[in-house]
Structures are given as structure tokens and as C-alpha cells.
Amino acid sequence: MVTLRALEPDDLDFLFALENDPDLWAVSDVLPAPISRQALREYLRHATASLAEAGQMRLIISAENSQAVGTLDLYDYSALHQRAGVGITVLQSARRRGYAAAALAQLLPYAGQALQLHQLYCTIAASNEPSLRLFRKAGFRQVGVRHDWLRIPIPPGWINAVEMQLILQKAPLVILNELF
Numbered sequence: 001m002v003t004l005r006a007l008e009p010d011d012l013d014f015l016f017a018l019e020n021d022p023d024l025w026a027v028s029d030v031l032p033a034p035i036s037r038q039a040l041r042e043y044l045r046h047a048t049a050s051l052a053e054a055g056q057m058r059l060i061i062s063a064e065n066s067q068a069v070g071t072l073d074l075y076d077y078s079a080l081h082q083r084a085g086v087g088i089t090v091l092q093s094a095r096r097r098g099y100a101a102a103a104l105a106q107l108l109p110y111a112g113q114a115l116q117l118h119q120l121y122c123t124i125a126a127s128n129e130p131s132l133r134l135f136r137k138a139g140f141r142q143v144g145v146r147h148d149w150l151r152i153p154i155p156p157g158w159i160n161a162v163e164m165q166l167i168l169q170k171a172p173l174v175i176l177n178e179l180f
Contacts, residue, residue: 002102004059004072004110007047011060014068015040017091024089051077051084051115061090061103069094072103074111074120082118084111088134096130104138112168119167125150126160140164 007015018024019035051057055077061070070090077084086107088100111117122140124131136142143165148158 001064002099002106003062003066004103004106005062007044007058007060009044011068012037012040012044014060015044015071018071018089021092023092052079059103059107061088061099063094063099069099070103072107074115082116084115084117084120086111086120086122088131100134101137104134108138108166108168117168119165121163121165123149124162124164126162132162132164135164135166138166140166 016035016037019040046054047058051074056073056075057077058074059072060068061072063069070088073087073089074084075087086104088103090100108120111120120140121143122135123146124135126132126145141164142162144163146161146163149161150159151157152159
């Protein structure tokens with residue numbers, strides 16, 4: 001059984017290992033650089049802010065034995081448009097065991113019902129077939145390609161990014177009467 005849970009102070013070592021994995025820097029939107037334990041301590045101190053307050057939310061993906069195996073991030077939250085981006089990271093040693101699919105399956109009803117989101121989206125490197133398959137199986141549809149969007153270090157160059165989207169709920173059409 002896989003569970004999604006809030007961040008806890010005990011997650012410091014796990015996050016330190018995850019955030020300092022150079023293989024994951026290429027799929028991130030931050031400059032590739034190590035992050036300190038102190039910076040992560042500060043992050044954990046403020047990680048209790050709600051999605052509405054912070055504009056993002058990070059959840060820990062826990063395996064059956066309560067061991068942290070990955071993270072699920074909601075980011076770029078828009079209350080007005082009721083949408084957020086979603087990203088999933090699983091430790092190299094825990095990949096291909098269904099953790100990401102189980103986490104995503106738990107997220108979808110939570111995002112639609114509890115968070116009242118209308119849609120989720122994600123940006124995936126065109127070369128990341130496992131991630132593309134994961135999101136397609138969850139019902140996400142490809143809505144576009146951004147050419148030369150992601151810079152890769154080895155070999156140096158650029159790769160395309162695939163934009164995917166999932167409409168969680170169909171909002172009823174409301175016609176407003178003119179107030180004048």
C-alpha cells in the first residue's frame with residue numbers, strides 16, 4: 001500500500017539525498033547545484049503552508065513499510081483558474097514498482113474533491129518514456145510540444161518537452177445576467 005503524506009522534520013535525510021541527486025537536476029527548473037541540510041531544514045519549517053498560501057505543495061510518497069520512496073509536487077497553483085502543475089520523483093532504487101502510479105491514482109480524487117481543482121498539467125521531457133506512459137495511463141492527454149525546451153548537460157544540447165493535461169471535473173456553464 002502506497003500513501004501520500006505531508007512533509008515531516010524526519011524527512012530531512014531523505015530530501016537531502018533526493019535534492020542532491022545530479023540525475024534529477026536535468027528534469028528540474030532550478031540551476032543544478034547541491035542544496036544544504038540547513039536550507040532543507042528551513043524549507044521543512046515552512047512546508048506547513050497550504051497550497052493556497054504557498055502556491056505549491058509537496059507530499060511524500062511512502063511505501064508499505066512507511067519508507068519514503070519519492071515526492072509528489074503540486075506547483076504553479078492558480079486559485080482563479082483552479083489548476084496546478086504536478087510532478088513526481090521516485091528514488092532510482094524504487095522505480096518501476098508502481099509507486100508513482102499509485103501516488104498519482106491517490107492524487108487525482110484528492111485534487112478534484114478536496115482541493116477543488118479543475119485540471120492538472122505536467123511538462124515531461126520527450127525522451128522520458130516511463131513518465132509519459134505513467135501520465136497517459138492516468139488519463140492525461142498531450143496538448144503540445146515545446147521545442148528545445150530543456151537543456152541537457154550530456155551530451156550538451158536541447159530536448160523537447162511534452163505538455164500534458166487532465167481535466168478533473170467538468171465545470172457547469174454559468175451564464176451571468178448583466179447587472180446594469
